Amino acid sequence: MTANLNIIGLAREVYKGLPTTLCAGCGHNSITNHLIKALYEYGVEPHKLAKMSGIGCSSKTPAYFVEQAHGFNGLHGRMPSAATGAKLANRELVVLGISGDGDTASIGLGQYCHMIRRNVDCTYIVENNGCYGLTKGQFSATADVGSTQKGGKANEYSTIDVCGLAIELGATFVARSFSGDGKQLVPLLQAAFSHRGTAILDVISPCVTFNDHVGSTKSYAYVKEHDIVLHTADYIAGGREITVDYEPGTVRDVELEDGAHVLLRKLDVDYDPTDESSALRTIHESRERGEFVTGLLYVDTHQQDLCAREHMVKQPLATLDEETLRIGREDWDKMMRPLTET
Amino acid sequence: MPARAVNDFTIRVATVNGSGSQSSNLVLTNAIARLGIPVAPKNVFPSNIEGLPTWFDVRISALGYQCRARHFDVLVALNAATWQQDVGGVKSGGAVVHEEVFPCKGDTLREDLSYYAVPFTALAKEHFADKGDLRKYLMNMIYVGVVAQLLEIPLSTIEEALRTQFRSKAAAVELNMSAVRIGVDYVQQNLEKHDPWRVVPMSGKIDGLLFMEGNRAAALGCVMGGCTVAAWYPITPSSSLCEYFIQYCDRYRVDPQTGNRSVAVVQAEDELAAAGIVFGAGWAGARAMTSTSGPGISLMAEYAGYGYFAEVPGVIFDVQRAGPSTGLPTRTMQGDLAFAYTLSHGDTKHIVLLPATVAEAYEFAMAAFDLAERFQTPVFVLSDLDLGMNPWLTPPLQYPEGSFDRGKVLGADDLASMKSWGRYRDVDKDGIGYRTLPGTNHPAAGFFTRGTGHDEEARYSEMPDVWERNLDRLNRKTETARTAVPPPVVSEKKSTKVAILAYGTTHHAVVEARDFLRDAGVEVNYLRVRALPLPPEVAAFIKRHDRVYVVEQNRDGQLYGILRTELPTYLIGRLQSIRHYNGVPIDAHAIIDPLLAEQREPAVVAE
Ligand SMILES: Cc1ncc(C[n+]2csc(CCOP(=O)(O)OP(=O)(O)O)c2C)c(N)n1
Ligand code: SF4
Numbered sequence: 038m039t040a041n042l043n044i045i046g047l048a049r050e051v052y053k054g055l056p057t058t059l060c061a062g063c064g065h066n067s068i069t070n071h072l073i074k075a076l077y078e079y080g081v082e083p084h085k086l087a088k089m090s091g092i093g094c095s096s097k098t099p100a101y102f103v104e105q106a107h108g109f110n111g112l113h114g115r116m117p118s119a120a121t122g123a124k125l126a127n128r129e130l131v132v133l134g135i136s137g138d139g140d141t142a143s144i145g146l147g148q149y150c151h152m153i154r155r156n157v158d159c160t161y162i163v164e165n166n167g168c169y170g171l172t173k174g175q176f177s178a179t180a181d182v183g184s185t186q187k188g189g190k191a192n193e194y195s196t197i198d199v200c201g202l203a204i205e206l207g208a209t210f211v212a213r214s215f216s217g218d219g220k221q222l223v224p225l226l227q228a229a230f231s232h233r234g235t236a237i238l239d240v241i242s243p244c245v246t247f248n249d250h251v252g253s254t255k256s257y258a259y260v261k262e263h264d265i266v267l268h269t270a271d272y273i274a275g276g277r278e279i280t281v282d283y284e285p286g287t288v289r290d291v292e293l294e295d296g297a298h299v300l301l302r303k304l305d306v307d308y309d310p311t312d313e314s315s316a317l318r319t320i321h322e323s324r325e326r327g328e329f330v331t332g333l334l335y336v337d338t339h340q341q342d343l344c345a346r347e348h349m350v351k352q353p354l355a356t357l358d359e360e361t362l363r364i365g366r367e368d369w370d371k372m373m374r375p376l377t378e379t
Numbered sequence: 380m381p382a383r384a385v386n387d388f389t390i391r392v393a394t395v396n397g398s399g400s401q402s403s404n405l406v407l408t409n410a411i412a413r414l415g416i417p418v419a420p421k422n423v424f425p426s427n428i429e430g431l432p433t434w435f436d437v438r439i440s441a442l443g444y445q446c447r448a449r450h451f452d453v454l455v456a457l458n459a460a461t462w463q464q465d466v467g468g469v470k471s472g473g474a475v476v477h478e479e480v481f482p483c484k485g486d487t488l489r490e491d492l493s494y495y496a497v498p499f500t501a502l503a504k505e506h507f508a509d510k511g512d513l514r515k516y517l518m519n520m521i522y523v524g525v526v527a528q529l530l531e532i533p534l535s536t537i538e539e540a541l542r543t544q545f546r547s548k549a550a551a552v553e554l555n556m557s558a559v560r561i562g563v564d565y566v567q568q569n570l571e572k573h574d575p576w577r578v579v580p581m582s583g584k585i586d587g588l589l590f591m592e593g594n595r596a597a598a599l600g601c602v603m604g605g606c607t608v609a610a611w612y613p614i615t616p617s618s619s620l621c622e623y624f625i626q627y628c629d630r631y632r633v634d635p636q637t638g639n640r641s642v643a644v645v646q647a648e649d650e651l652a653a654a655g656i657v658f659g660a661g662w663a664g665a666r667a668m669t670s671t672s673g674p675g676i677s678l679m680a681e682y683a684g685y686g687y688f689a690e691v692p693g694v695i696f697d698v699q700r701a702g703p704s705t706g707l708p709t710r711t712m713q714g715d716l717a718f719a720y721t722l723s724h725g726d727t728k729h730i731v732l733l734p735a736t737v738a739e740a741y742e743f744a745m746a747a748f749d750l751a752e753r754f755q756t757p758v759f760v761l762s763d764l765d766l767g768m769n770p771w772l773t774p775p776l777q778y779p780e781g782s783f784d785r786g787k788v789l790g791a792d793d794l795a796s797m798k799s800w801g802r803y804r805d806v807d808k809d810g811i812g813y814r815t816l817p818g819t820n821h822p823a824a825g826f827f828t829r830g831t832g833h834d835e836e837a838r839y840s841e842m843p844d845v846w847e848r849n850l851d852r853l854n855r856k857t858e859t860a861r862t863a864v865p866p867p868v869v870s871e872k873k874s875t876k877v878a879i880l881a882y883g884t885t886h887h888a889v890v891e892a893r894d895f896l897r898d899a900g901v902e903v904n905y906l907r908v909r910a911l912p913l914p915p916e917v918a919a920f921i922k923r924h925d926r927v928y929v930v931e932q933n934r935d936g937q938l939y940g941i942l943r944t945e946l947p948t949y950l951i952g953r954l955q956s957i958r959h960y961n962g963v964p965i966d967a968h969a970i971i972d973p974l975l976a977e978q979r980e981p982a983v984v985a986e
Contacts (some may be wrong), residue, residue: 084820087663100827100839107817108827109662111655112681118610118647118655125608125643125656126665127818148655151648350639354607355664355816357641359782362605364631366778373775375589376412376543 044080044274052077054101059094064216064242064257065164069101071219072162075226076103079274087123087130091116091145094171095137095164095242114145117152120159121343127353128344131230132159139169142178142197149199153206153235158342160229160236163199164216166244167255174247181327185252201320203237204313204335210236211316211335215264216243217257218331224272225333228291228299231275234342241329254327265323267308267332268301294338301333310336384575386416386441388452390526393465394519395458397429402544403519404435405770406555409540409590410523410532412772414580417443419887421769423963426615426708432461442894443584445771446887447964453530453576455522456481457499466492474574476525493574495566497525502561517558524562529570531577534563591773593740593766594670597696598623599776600744601668602631605783606694608667610645610656612675615708616764617698620670650675654682657693658757661686662828664816666748666783670696673715674705676722676759683757684723685830687853690803690812692751692786696744696760698767701962710962711764713883717937719759720911726850728857730864731759731911735886737773739865739909740766746865749784754860755814763932765884765964787813791821802826802837803849810856857912864910867917871904876925877978878904880917880954882938884964885930891967892974899971901978903928908938913945921950928977930970934960 042048052073057066076086086106088099092113099108111119120134141149141163152161167180174187178197185191203211210232214222222240229236241260243249249256254263268289273279275296289301291310301310309315316335323330350357364372390407394400401422408420419438425431438448450470456462456477466475471491477483479498503518510517527537537559538552545551566572597620601609611621625644632642647653653669660667671679676697686693699715701707706714721727730750732743743760751758789800794815800823803812812835815824826837833849834840871878881889886907893903906920921927921942929939936956943951957973959965 082820083822084824085818087817089659103825105822105825107815107825108829109659110827110829110831111659112685112830115651115655115682118652119659119662121645121652122608122610122656122659122661122665122667123663123817124659125645126660126663126667127816130663130817147648148652151652155645344643347643348633348638348640349643350634350641353664353818354641354643355660355818357605357607359605361641362607362632363603363779364599364627368631369778373589375587375775376409 043077045082047077047080047083049073049077051083051105052103054104057101059097060246062245063094064166064244065095065098067216067219068162068164068222068240068242069098071222072226073102074219075223075230078223079227079230081131081230085129085131087132088135089116089120089123089132090135091137091140092171093137093140093169096135096140098135098164114140114143115148116140117145117148117157117161121152121155121157124157124159124344125349126355128349129353132157134159134161136161136163137170138163138165138167138179138199139177142199146178146197150202150206153203153208153237155343156209156234156340156346158233158235158344160226160238162238162240164242165199165239165255166242166248167253168244168248170244170247181254184254185250187247187250189252198320198324200237200239200334201317204316208237208335209234209337209340212237212333213239213241213329213331215241215260215329215331217261218264218266221266221269221331224270224299227272228270228293228297228333231293231295231297232336232338233294234340260329263328265328265330266304267306267330268303270333271300271302273298273300291333291336292338299333308332310334385577385579386439386581388439388576389448389450390437390439390453390455391451391465391468392435392455392522393458393461394433394435395460396425396427396431396433398457398519399516400435400457400519402516403523404437406520406537406540406544407523407526408437408770409543410527410536411437411439411578412585412590413536413539414532414578415582415585416441416578416580417445417585417772419445419771421447421765421964424709426705432458439578441581441584444887444891444967446891447966449966449968455526457522474529474576476522476529495525495529495570497521497562497565502565506561507558517555520555520558521562524559525566527559528563528566529572529576534559585772588772588774590770591737592619592768592770593734593737593762594620594698594768595623596737596741596773596776597744597760597762597767598627600741602627603779604666604745604748606666606668606748607641608643608656608660608665610647610653610667610669612647612650612653612671614672614675616700616768617670617672617675617696619768620696620698650678651682654679654693654695657695658682658686658691661692661751662817664818666694666752668694668696670698672698672700673702676715676719680723683729684725684727686757687723687727687729688725689828689830690755690814691828692755693757694747694751694760695757696762699761699763707962709764711932711964712960712962713763713885713932713937715761716931716933717940719761720941728912729757729759730754730860731761732865733882733909733911734760734762734766735883735907735909737766737771738776741776743865745779750863752786753784753863754811754856755786756856761883763884787811789813789815789819791819791824794819794821794823801835803833803852804835805852805855809859810852810854811859861912861914864912864914866914867909867920868907869905869916869920872902875902875904877901878906878920878924878927879930879970880906880908880927880938881930882908885932888965888967888970889930892970895967895971896974899975901975903974911941913941918946918950921946921953925953926955927953928955928957928970928974930957932959932965934958
């Protein structure tokens with residue numbers, strides 16, 4: 038492996054996509070860059086990657102990375118079902134869903150919940166800017182109470198916390214991060230790829246055009262000031278030696294299903310990401326203080342994903358043929374005996 | 380004695396929903412069929428689990444007519460609440476078997492009927508005091524005995540039918556047989572037959588046939604058609620399609636050694652999600668389907684349009700019921716034709732298959748997967764409650780010979796040998812591009828599937844000419860589809876210029892209506908449409924006739940409307956719409972009466 042090729046021998050270039058058409062400075066663009074890094078370093082095979090999205094500025098993101106991969110830019114809020122279908126059809130695919138907060142928490146809330154409930158094996162990123170970007174700045178359901186729109190109008194309705202909700206629904210991997218914090222986001226993304234089940238990543242991603250003013254709780258300035266980093270993370274791929282370059286006792290090692298590890302480096306809190314109720318409490322308390330806690334909030338590596346629960350064959354269903362799928366002739370004839378069925 | 384009294388009449392069983400009469404109704408039906416006599420059962424049931432009136436009609440027709448008969452001749456009245464209404468509906472000269480305690484004097488008494496009072500409740504109480512919940516089922520079996528005795532059905536035949544019903548479980552057969560005998564004995568000891576209705580064994584008409592519901596046949600079509608992903612949300616009358624599919628998969632798609640399944644079935648959170656799963660799976664290369672009814676396809680509209688425009692295969696079964704909204708959820712209609720054909724916003728035209736028989740429900744289910752992949756598009760299969768949920772006599776379904784038609788799919792090797800490819804290029808001038816599946820190991824395989832405007836290379840574009848070109852190509856695809864969908868079935872005699880055009884289950888009433896009309900001196904030709912977009916044979920057929928009656932089961936004449944839009948103007952004036960839309964399956968007279976009236980006084984036709 039040469040210096041600039043990843044473990045499967047591909048250059049970083051391969052992980053790039055078309056030039057972005059989003060606003061300059063949009064948080065979504067930063068996420069794209071972190072994603073490119075994460076996918077490249079992880080060594081995702083482009084042909085196995087299925088990039089799924091809904092509708093919105095955020096959902097355009099899949100066009101901007103790994104151009105070789107197949108993409109499915111579906112319907113507003115209805116990507117989780119398409120992602121579910123794609124995974125069922127071909128369980129060898131690495132399914133990566135990209136959504137917005139309007140896409141996820143309003144029109145797509147039902148599908149979001151049910152994808153989590155089924156534990157569909159995929160990485161699901163919410164590019165969360167608290168507003169509808171593409172339709173020009175309306176509030177989304179993740180806008181905080183009291184936060185204002187560009188024109189000054191305040192949101193009076195309570196917020197839907199996509200992380201809290203996910204944990205409540207039995208999600209098996211829930212993380213929150215900030216588009217400006219690649220150091221934290223990249224390893225979290227890689228851990229999400231390693232996870233067997235739905236991995237939710239809520240990434241606060243300021244909309245510089247409609248939601249980056251004083252009064253917005255999803256602006257760069259606000260998030261930078263109120264971001265409580267639970268830990269930074271290191272991702273160690275399965276089978277690789279874990280080198281410890283930090284003080285013992287300040288790190289927590291979470292082993293993932295494929296043998297990979299995510300190492301959480303503690304900064305100021307003693308946090309256990311496998312404790313569901315403490316995860317919920319942490320989210321609640323931080324919201325009450327007007328803060329965003331970021332990091333791996335919750336993980337459960339013991340649940341089966343949808344394909345496992347359905348006891349599906351290992352071979353992709355999409356490739357099964359007539360011989361395998363049809364009822365045998367003898368059984369058929371037995372079924373077709375005259376006057377036997379009513 | 381009316382000539383029809385032997386092997387040509389209809390029995391109506393009037394009961395209460397939840398009273399467990401279904402198995403006795405089926406035993407009676409099966410027994411009559413075992414005598415070689417064609418029967419056509421129709422279950423008319425309410426949208427309710429327990430307590431509302433339900434009717435089960437068994438049409439007995441030596442000539443083999445399978446549609447609903449408008450009137451009934453023999454009534455088995457077990458529902459006190461509808462007793463007066465039920466008696467009122469019996470044809471003059473008919474017979475009534477009823478619970479003894481129903482009032483049979485005064486207003487209700489029709490002197491033109493024969494009455495047989497049987498103390499069903501008392502008999503059941505007396506003989507099955509210890510049977511608890513089973514008692515109501517056994518009480519229904521007593522009526523089977525009574526009817527068998529009155530119609531002269533041999534007891535041994537009833538026993539065979541019971542064995543079928545209870546899959547040869549000896550104890551169940553014996554217990555139910557004892558109930559049947561109670562009915563037989565009661566008639567022998569207490570009643571004297573004074574009506575003409577009876578059955579006589581015959582042969583040659585239904586030899587080798589079996590009973591099957593359309594939904595079961597469609598489920599088998601899905602299995603044999605290689606469906607591996609099914610997503611559904613329960614709705615009558617489509618639920619049993621997926622339930623049967625699950626049953627068959629549990630049996631035939633599980634590796635006995637490992638327990639691994641070569642199928643995935645998801646009960647989705649709603650129809651929108653079901654459609655999303657289908658198109659996600661279709662995009663990734665699986666044969667995927669969902670089954671629903673009218674309210675469900677409304678929710679699927681956006682994904683249906685996406686599937687059409689982004690060109691993703693998927694199969695949607697719409698087992699129609701009477702709408703809109705919940706409408707009459709347990710009644711039948713052909714009300715979704717126009718909606719399904721163009722489902723979604725913008726310019727959309729779908730392939731729609733229209734099975735009329737159980738065999739077609741099976742064959743079209745298989746064909747739907749081939750067509751969906753070949754045309755890379757959603758395919759609708761529109762049946763209805765009548766076909767989907769009623770048992771019909773059908774020849775055994777044929778084991779498929781050919782292999783799946785997976786359409787134009789490029790693999791890694793194909794790509795390696797090509798200079799370039801574009802997802803939406805019309806290489807073969809049939810409107811159908813070549814696709815690749817996710818997972819194909821070649822750097823050129825990937826493309827971006829989207830509902831936004833796109834060019835031949837699947838690149839985002841809002842250019843007017845690109846958009847128009849793409850829509851024109853999609854239309855070319857529709858034109859190709861016209862000649863690939865199941866062609867119409869034509870029955871034509873040169874001597875007449877009058878014709879009927881129909882589709883789906885309306886067919887069975889047309890068959891009977893044509894015979895009746897022939898006897899009345901009016902010969903009519905017949906074309907049965909089996910798919911949209913309309914194949915060229917349809918216009919050619921209409922051209923050969925002066926008058927074409929378009930018969931269907933909806934208020935607004937939906938096929939009539941489609942014909943008026945798609946046919947050349949000079950043919951439109953030849954069409955005349957005949958509609959039936961009261962929620963129960965169409966009967967022959969719904970066609971005969973308006974057609975004869977029209978023939979006597981033809982409207983002025985502008986040529
Ligand atoms: C069914 C439907 N309703 C409405 C829209 C219009 N629409 C497009 S994007 C969008 C909001 C997207 O917001 P979000 O998911 O937060 O993404 P962002 O643009 O902020 O990244 C809406 C309402 C649509 N495309 N489809
Ligand atoms: S409108 Fe907002 S969310 Fe959309 S691209 Fe611009 S900055 Fe990003």
